Amino acid sequence: MTRDPAPASERLQLYSYWRSSAAYRVRIGLNLKGLRYETTPVHLLRGGGEQHAAPFRDANPQGLVPVLQHGDRRMRQSVAILEYLDETWPSPPLLPVGARERQRVRALAQVIACDVHPLNNLRVLQYFEHTWGVPQAEREVWVRHWVADGFAAIEAMLADHPSTGRFCEGDMPTIADCCLIPQVYNARRFDVDLSPYPTIQRIDAACVALPAFDLARPELQPDAPPQ
DSSP states (O other): OOBOOSOGGGOEEEEEOTTOHHHHHHHHHHHHHTBOOEEEEOOSSGGGOGGGSHHHHHHOTTOOSOEEEETTEEEESHHHHHHHHHHHSOSSOSSOSSHHHHHHHHHHHHIIIIIIGGGGOHHHHHHHHHHHOOOHHHHHHHHHHHHHHHHHHHHHHHTTOTTBOSSSSBTSOOHHHHHHHHHHHHHHHTTOOOTTOHHHHHHHHHHHTSHHHHTTOGGGSTTSOOO
């Protein structure tokens, strides 16, 4: 059941772009918590990118989405936002109870958020294109290389590990799953061969079968282009 988390002065507002994998992570977390939120689209391509304009720079000096506004407080960085959601609305939890299990979840999330995603981020690919003139085909080779490199590590961390269950850690979705599924979406978008990663594929299938993940899909966002 969806619940209203706070009075009007404490409503949740998510600055988002439909195809941003970082914003996708936060949408999943909000949905898992059953929290209502308003989406404020920030088009990352239109007019050179609305994230570079002064109004959004006030919300995030980095010029990146997502930004979550809770009342008069603005929060940045997707994984930190997910942990904020977990601390503010503890049920259902996005982190396990035990310290070792929490460390493992954070490590899996950070492989994606710190090591894989930054190398295929829009601003990196735009720099290649506009500053160095790297052709699109070569940019896509770059993306596939680094996604495959990261997925090989994640697969090894997940496969046959006693803590891996239906999801990355046990049988409840965690922050690790919130980070993994958007990166799998990006991998498919760039035609990464996923056959070497059966555990990742299995967890992805378990996640996207849940309404919280399904409703967060890029194609279902209010700023997504018509199908």
